[in-house]
Amino acid sequence: MHKLLKDDPGAQMVLLGNEAIARGAIEAGVAVATTYPGTPSSEISLNFFQMSQECDLYFEYSTNEKVALEVAAATANCGVRSMCMMKHVGLNVAADALMTLAYVGVKGGLVVLTADDPFMFSSQNEQDNRYYGKLAGLPVLEPSSVEEAKDMVGKAFDLSEALQEPVLFRTTTRINHSTAPVTLGPIAPRKTKGYFQKNPMSYVTVPAVSRTLHVKLLKNLDKALELSETSPFNFVTGKGKWGIVCNGVSYGYVMDALKDLGIGDRVQVLRIGFSNPLPEKKITAFLQSCDKVLVAEEGEPFLEEGVRSIAQGAGLTLPIRGKAPELFSRLYEFDPGMVRKVIAGYFGIDYAPKAKLALTDIPPLPQRPPNLCAGCSHRATFYEVKQAAEGKDVVYPTDIGCYTLGFLPPLGMGDFLICMGGSTSTSCGFSKASDQKVVSFIGDSTFFHSGIPGLVNAVFNNHNFTLVILDNGITAMTGHQPNPGVDMSLFNLGGYGRISIAEVVKALGVQHVSVIKPYKVRKSIEAIREALDFKGVSVVIAEEMCALFAKSVKKAKGKPFMVGDKCKNHRDCVNLLGCPAFYIENDRVKIDSAICVGCAVCAQICPENAIVPMKS
Ligand code: SF4
Numbered sequence: 001m002h003k004l005l006k007d008d009p010g011a012q013m014v015l016l017g018n019e020a021i022a023r024g025a026i027e028a029g030v031a032v033a034t035t036y037p038g039t040p041s042s043e044i045s046l047n048f049f050q051m052s053q054e055c056d057l058y059f060e061y062s063t064n065e066k067v068a069l070e071v072a073a074a075t076a077n078c079g080v081r082s083m084c085m086m087k088h089v090g091l092n093v094a095a096d097a098l099m100t101l102a103y104v105g106v107k108g109g110l111v112v113l114t115a116d117d118p119f120m121f122s123s124q125n126e127q128d129n130r131y132y133g134k135l136a137g138l139p140v141l142e143p144s145s146v147e148e149a150k151d152m153v154g155k156a157f158d159l160s161e162a163l164q165e166p167v168l169f170r171t172t173t174r175i176n177h178s179t180a181p182v183t184l185g186p187i188a189p190r191k192t193k194g195y196f197q198k199n200p201m202s203y204v205t206v207p208a209v210s211r212t213l214h215v216k217l218l219k220n221l222d223k224a225l226e227l228s229e230t231s232p233f234n235f236v237t238g239k240g241k242w243g244i245v246c247n248g249v250s251y252g253y254v255m256d257a258l259k260d261l262g263i264g265d266r267v268q269v270l271r272i273g274f275s276n277p278l279p280e281k282k283i284t285a286f287l288q289s290c291d292k293v294l295v296a297e298e299g300e301p302f303l304e305e306g307v308r309s310i311a312q313g314a315g316l317t318l319p320i321r322g323k324a325p326e327l328f329s330r331l332y333e334f335d336p337g338m339v340r341k342v343i344a345g346y347f348g349i350d351y352a353p354k355a356k357l358a359l360t361d362i363p364p365l366p367q368r369p370p371n372l373c374a375g376c377s378h379r380a381t382f383y384e385v386k387q388a389a390e391g392k393d394v395v396y397p398t399d400i401g402c403y404t405l406g407f408l409p410p411l412g413m414g415d416f417l418i419c420m421g422g423s424t425s426t427s428c429g430f431s432k433a434s435d436q437k438v439v440s441f442i443g444d445s446t447f448f449h450s451g452i453p454g455l456v457n458a459v460f461n462n463h464n465f466t467l468v469i470l471d472n473g474i475t476a477m478t479g480h481q482p483n484p485g486v487d488m489s490l491f492n493l494g495g496y497g498r499i500s501i502a503e504v505v506k507a508l509g510v511q512h513v514s515v516i517k518p519y520k521v522r523k524s525i526e527a528i529r530e531a532l533d534f535k536g537v538s539v540v541i542a543e544e545m546c547a548l549f550a551k552s553v554k555k556a557k558g559k560p561f562m563v564g565d566k567c568k569n570h571r572d573c574v575n576l577l578g579c580p581a582f583y584i585e586n587d588r589v590k591i592d593s594a595i596c597v598g599c600a601v602c603a604q605i606c607p608e609n610a611i612v613p614m615k616s
């Protein structure tokens with residue numbers, strides 16, 4: 001049995017934040033969960049995916065976050081508790097649905113989880129999604145610890161049903177990826193079937209209907225404000241004339257800092273866990289009891305702006321600071337030492353940071369630039385495109401996935417990237433505005449996510465570029481989740497459809513479509529050359545399973561290779577491919593047999609035929 005399905009109230013379990021969130025939803029009786037995978041939220045979905053194979057929970061990896069939210073909006077409006085998870089930038093994709101869903105509301109609880117990523121450990125920006133709550137007029141809850149995250153999910157469902165609105169559940173990487181003990185609660189029964197009560201005047205958002213729904217939304221927001229005032233997630237601890245307002249992981253850092261600085265008896269802390277709408281009366285009372293206040297929050301000055309505005313409304317003039325060059329930054333993640341230093345500086349406490357540990361004895365970590373894995377077929381495809389395009393002035397728009405790393409040397413294949421699916425649409429622009437050749441890259445999952453509309457645009461407007469679809473048979477970057485092109489029998493699962501990318505592309509009207517096997521270097525280069533020569537939109541589909549996924553589903557072929565006696569040591573293999581299986585020993589090129597997957601791409605590019613399979 002999946003460990004998160006264990007019905008053992010009171011038992012303690014050590015869980016990852018994302019596991020705790022999934023468990024909290026199970027305890028709350030979630031019956032439908034939808035997602036598009038994205039770090040730092042991915043393990044929530046993975047656990048739901050696994051659990052759905054053992055119980056009547058419905059889970060799906062949807063085509064993109066907008067689709068995921070729309071599916072969950074429908075199930076929640078049948079009265080079924082539903083949850084939709086995504087990383088922070090995913091909410092940009094889902095925003096179109098979210099903004100109007102806020103008007104329509106829900107019947108069964110709907111929790112929309114956004115996993116924000118301060119410091120951009122695995123993201124293209126570090127946007128602060130609390131503003132989405134404000135923009136949409138939806139309640140926002142933010143946990144401060146792994147255990148609270150589990151318990152808060154259940155309360156988020158209750159809140160959603162009380163207000164008949166989706167609730168935005170905002171986490172940050174440090175909560176998602178920390179591990180801590182949690183106490184299990186009882187698992188509520190799952191209501192997997194509901195009923196959709198038709199009412200076009202509530203659900204069909206033509207302007208006349210939406211005008212009344214906006215009034216309803218604002219009334220709900222007033223109710224949410226009352227609940228925020230009395231919410232146990234917004235609480236004051238400690239006493240004294242100095243005040244700190246904080247949220248999320250900053251709360252833990254603040255409490256540790258007060259203890260370490262020995263000023264616990266001089267500082268009151270207002271922890272905000274229900275952060276939209278902000279509890280105005282509670283904040284006013286807090287400010288009235290303080291001489292000066294510091295706001296500690298990662299990301300944007302969301303709380304700080306709210307607290308200042310409430311102070312202004314109440315005619316309070318005490319100093320309220322948060323983001324400033326000498327205080328907290330709007331950049332990156334906080335850490336305990338930094339929070340301690342800022343608190344000490346703001347309140348004028350003598351503080352000598354602990355001497356840093358002497359690390360002189362420890363050898364420096366080897367520098368490891370990010371790289372595609374050994375045997376990754378994307379490396380072969382990039383090499384082949386480069387060869388096919390030799391001598392041409394080419395712009396390479398790229399997209400979100402493992403293959404983004406192709407922009408690094410020695411491949412250098414990637415010139416422009418802004419968001420999921422952006423490569424197809426930006427290729428239209430580049431090919432229109434310049435005479436350069438345009439060759440863009442997109443992965444299979446990203447193609448289904450949001451690449452298709454750009455390709456439709458390209459065909460309709462008769463643009464001129466080559467799109468290379470890197471089909472590695474899985475959503476690799478986020479940890480091998482399925483997408484509509486994946487063969488689900490690899491997971492031993494039936495009951496799924498499978499969509500052929502080639503058929504989709506042809507059906508869109510692309511006139512030149514070729515499928516290559518990137519491990520076959522010469523043939524692939526020829527096919528790509530033909531595609532580049534085509535006037536109009538051409539598509540090359542590079543099909544080869546992700547090397548890591550192939551290993552995990554026991555589909556890996558090939559024996560490791562080695563560098564033999566014919567090697568002339570000119571290092572074309574290293575310099576053109578940059579495969580991490582190569583290393584240099586005694587000034588000679590070697591192949592690490594432990595990580596070589598036997599793709600044989602390097603063997604095909606070695607002009608001396610010096611790279612040969614190892615004899616077993
Ligand atoms: S995980 Fe798969 S697709 Fe990603 S770099 Fe590694 S081999 Fe390539």
Ligand code: SF4
Binds near residue numbers: 568574589605606611
């Ligand atoms: S390309 Fe061939 S000959 Fe040149 S260094 Fe590599 S293995 Fe040796």
